[in-house]
Amino acid sequence: MRNGEAILRVEFHIRFWSSFILASSILTACSSQQVHPSSTPVPTQEMIAPSPESSSDPSAAPTNNSGSSKELIASIPKHKIFLYGEENGVTLRIGDEAHELDWMYMTPTGVLPRLQVEDYDGDGRQELSVILYIGSGTGISVEELHMINIDPADPEYFQDHVFKNYNAQLDEAVQFKTIQQNDVLFGQISIDSTSASVSLKDYQSPEFGKVGDHLVFGNIVRFEHENKQLKAQFGAEIILEKSAIPQSIGHIDAHASYKDGKFALSHFAFQKNPEAP
Incomplete structure (x- = not known):
């Protein structure tokens, strides 16, 4: 050498x-x-x-x-x-x-x-x-x-x-709001005509403050080559009023496609964390 x-x-x-x-x-x-x-x-x-x-x-x-x-x-x-x-x-x-x-x-x-x-x-x-x-x-x-x-x-x-604009595509495709059911706080994630609910009971205390009204993407971003296609996974996180760190409630799976120099996401699906109630 x-x-x-x-x-x-x-x-x-x-x-x-x-x-x-x-x-x-x-x-x-x-x-x-x-x-x-x-x-x-x-x-x-x-x-x-x-x-x-x-x-x-x-x-x-x-x-x-x-x-x-x-x-x-x-x-x-x-x-x-x-x-x-x-x-x-x-x-x-x-x-x-x-x-x-x-x-x-x-x-x-x-x-x-x-x-x-x-x-x-x-x-x-x-x-x-x-x-x-x-x-x-x-x-x-x-x-x-x-x-x-x-x-x-x-x-x-x-x-x-x-691929830089995936956050904008996710914000457009995925809607989030909080709802109360029997005095328990839930987060409702809606994609097209489907929706899923995640318990936010663990954050339902003055210690955390109010839960934000939108999801945060971009801290967890993964891509995979699968069967000659591109798959993507994005962490879905909530914002808490009294915490500087977003908290994970699950992830969004999607297909990624490419054409004319641009990337597009499709076939979105939300998966909550395995330990979530």
Whole structure:
């Protein structure tokens, strides 16, 4: 190994473990605040199943003779697609072409990117979907979905499209209100013509104050490659007047589709937390 490469690797690991120690300190500080426990765990690499095509096996990657700090973090060898972690961002190699992208890919939980190639928009050309784990912490677990046009004949060849507006779509599709039944407070979640109720009795005390009149999305965001499709899951949380931390009451499952550079959610379904009455 060259001296320059060794120094870069040492610096990279110092930065990673510094981030881990900082995150642990924040977690310890936050744990001193008394709030109702959330049922949504922050995933680790072992908890998340890899995409069917995706791999991080370095033996499948082309030989790296550049002397850089590149480390293979995901790949689809049969499509000659290799994603390398860099000191800042990533390098995506497809065939003989390499592109540098300003993507976050490393958090203290160490969840690696997942890749899948499909014709997601039905235009006869394949796209590469990339799921990145970009945020973790107390009550935070966020993944990011990217779509890249990888067919050289595509007018938007190698354009990177990111799914950003899912909160607006969720706010439009999901309605929430509180109701009283036999002196017990419930939250009612309505999607299209269906509705579900969740007991909020645990929060029905002066300690928490009033329950807000809308749900919070965005703190728990997950995407999955499933049967050549994209699935999404979003934590559904309520706001309490006297607590700075939103509280989980369940999650919204949805299908994610892609067309003309835009993402859309459909087939929404609410699932309450397993321990909820």
